[in-house]
Amino acid sequence: MFKIETNFDELEENLNELAKKAEELNNEEFTVHLTDEGVIKHTNCSSLEELYNLSGVLESDDDETAISKIDSYLKNQPIGSFEELMGAIGEDFILDQLK
Numbered sequence: 625m626f627k628i629e630t631n632f633d634e635l636e637e638n639l640n641e642l643a644k645k646a647e648e649l650n651n652e653e654f655t656v657h658l659t660d661e662g663v664i665k666h667t668n669c670s671s672l673e674e675l676y677n678l679s680g681v682l683e684s685d686d687d688e689t690a691i692s693k694i695d696s697y698l699k700n701q702p703i704g705s706f707e708e709l710m711g712a713i714g715e716d717f718i719l720d721q722l723k
Contacts, residue, residue, distance in 0.1 A: 642722060645721065645722050657713075658672060658709075658710070658713065659672065659713070660672045662709070662712070662713035662716065663675050663709075665712075665716070666703050666709055666712045666713065667698070667701050667702075667703055667709065668701060668702075675694065675697070676690075676694075678697055679693045679694045679696070679697035679698075680693050680697070681693050681694065691706050694706050694709075695707075
């Protein structure tokens, strides 16, 4: 017969620590930034600059225009939209903070 050893105290401690970190994050305001790392992970682009170029974003574009161009480009990508990309990057940030 197998004997399964568990350490519920350690598990409870780890869960409490995770809950504390989650509560701290819940009370913080943070801004998620579009980065090379996020673009590489969640699109088929090799950099943020490549995303801008393929989307047709110009230096003179205001934020709204740039976001619209990126959103249009991403409709043909697995991520689907600018909002989904930023959500995925935000999730990565939160998971990283919980470590």
